Amino acid sequence: EAGVAQSPRYKIIEKRQSVAFWCNPISGHATLYWYQQILGQGPKLLIQFQNNGVVDDSQLPKDRFSAERLKGVDSTLKIQPAKLEDSAVYLCASSPPRGLAGGYSYNEQFFGPGTRLTVL
Amino acid sequence: SQKIEQNSEALNIQEGKTATLTCNYTNYSPAYLQWYRQDPGRGPVFLLLIRENEKEKRKERLKVTFDTTLKQSLFHITASQPADSATYLCALDLSTGGGNKLTFGTGTQLKVEL
Numbered sequence: 235e236a237g238v239a240q241s242p243r244y245k246i247i248e249k250r251q252s253v254a255f256w257c258n259p260i261s262g263h264a265t266l267y268w269y270q271q272i273l274g275q276g277p278k279l280l281i282q283f284q285n286n287g288v289v290d291d292s293q294l295p296k297d298r299f300s301a302e303r304l305k306g307v308d309s310t311l312k313i314q315p316a317k318l319e320d321s322a323v324y325l326c327a328s329s330p331p332r333g334l335a336g337g338y339s340y341n342e343q344f345f346g347p348g349t350r351l352t353v354l
Numbered sequence: 355s356q357k358i359e360q361n362s363e364a365l366n367i368q369e370g371k372t373a374t375l376t377c378n379y380t381n382y383s384p385a386y387l388q389w390y391r392q393d394p395g396r397g398p399v400f401l402l403l404i405r406e407n408e409k410e411k412r413k414e415r416l417k418v419t420f421d422t423t424l425k426q427s428l429f430h431i432t433a434s435q436p437a438d439s440a441t442y443l444c445a446l447d448l449s450t451g452g453g454n455k456l457t458f459g460t461g462t463q464l465k466v467e468l
Contacts (some may be wrong), residue, residue: 238397265454276358276443276458277398290455325397329454341386341447341454345397 238346246352252314252337299353321347358459374428377444386447432465
């Protein structure tokens with residue numbers, strides 16, 4: 235089974251520029267998450283999608299961050315304009331619908347490798 | 355607001371010993387608690403989930419306990435190996451109707467030495 239794919243893996247930009255990250259979740263996973271992980275901290279949820287609808291975006295800085303999940307599959311996260319404090323790893327995760335068979339607990343999340351963003 | 359505390363200092367132990375990591379939380383009563391492993395440059399990987407009505411869960415050399423009175427979870431790795439060296443994250447599960455919402459601790463870095 236293919237895992238969660240993310241691109242790019244690394245990105246360096248200057249402050250005030252814009253950047254976009256892409257995520258392809260595991261096939262059949264209805265829920266998709268974007269997390270921000272600052273060095274030395276745990277992941278912090280930015281936004282959660284259920285299919286193509288937003289379930290929770292309470293911690294998304296909406297003045298500069300936006301995310302979409304067209305057709306309920308792939309998702310993009312955009313930052314415009316970027317600030318120095320946006321330097322972090324951006325992780326995408328997905329989870330299966332509750333009760334989906336496959337040998338794993340229905341509440342676990344599967345993470346991609348992340349995109350490391352450096353804002354100069 | 356919810357607060358999750360894990361040992362902020364790295365834990366160094368000798369190969370073969372049991373590693374015990376602590377996760378304490380306040381102001382919340384989670385239905386589930388999860389533990390993840392994270393290696394440098396990679397995303398977290400799910401290890402174990404324990405429900406509020408379960409005291410203990412085991413998987414191979416891993417054991418998790420969950421004390422809802424103390425608001426604490428302990429994560430044990432028995433017969434530790436250098437390959438167990440990683441950062442371990444605990445996460446509270448704020449389940450919603452549309453999926454599960456995780457709040458992560460800061461993680462504890464474990465180093466298993468020969």
